[in-house]
Amino acid sequence: MSRQSAVLGVRKAPRQRRSTHTVEALLEAAALVLEEGGLEGFNTNAVAQRAGASIGTLYQYFPNKDALTLALLIREEASAHAAAAAAAALPSWREALAAFIAVAAQQQLSRPQLARLLDQEEERPHIRAAKDGAHSFSELLLIVLDKPDAPPQLRDSARRALAAADLLAIIRAMVDAAGQRGERDADDLARRVRAAAFGYLEA
Secondary structure, eight states: OOHHHHHHSOSSOOOSHHHHHHHHHHHHHHHHHHHHHTGGGOOHHHHHHHHTOOHHHHHHHOSSHHHHHHHHHHHHHHHHHHHHHHHHTSSSHHHHHHHHHHHHHHHHHHSHHHHHHHHHHHTSHHHHHHHTTSOOHHHHHHHHHTSTTSOGGGGSHHHHHHHHHHHHHHHHHHHHHHHHTTOOOHHHHHHHHHHHHHHHHHO
C-alpha cells in the first residue's frame, strides 16, 4: 500500500456486525451531508452529527474528511461495478452493452447531486492516486465486446481494446454532462448514450 493510500484509508476495518453497521451509517450520512450542504457543508462534525455518532467514533474509522470521501467514492463505485458486471455477463453483446449503459445512466442520475460532487472530488490528485485501480469498467466492456455475436471487426484484440476505451469515454462523457446539467430522466439518457455507442460500433 502506498503512503498516500495509507493516509486516506480506513483507520480500523470493521469486523463485527455492529461496527460494519456503524461504518455504513457514517458513509450514508456523508452522502446525505454532501447532497444537502454541498462541499461547503461537508465536514467530519456534520457527518458524525447526521449519523447520530460521536466525532470520536467517526475518527475510529476515518482519520480525516478525505478518508471519508475516498471511502464513499469506493462504495459508490463498487455498487456500480457490481451492477455493470451483471450487465456484462448477459449472453448477447447488444443486450450486455445496453444494460451496461443503463447502469451508468442510473448510477449518475439516481442521486445526481452526490454523483456530481463525487466526480468533482475524484479529480483531486491525491484522491485519484489513492483510488486508482479499485475497479475496472474498461475490462467489463472488453468482456462485452468479446462475446461470440459481437461485430467481426472486434475479433482483433487491438481494435477491441481501442473500441472499449472509446466506448468508456463516450459513456462517461455523456452521463457526466447529463448530471452536470441536472437531468433526471435516466431512461432518456440511456437511450441517447445507446445511440452514440451503437452508432460508433456500427459506423
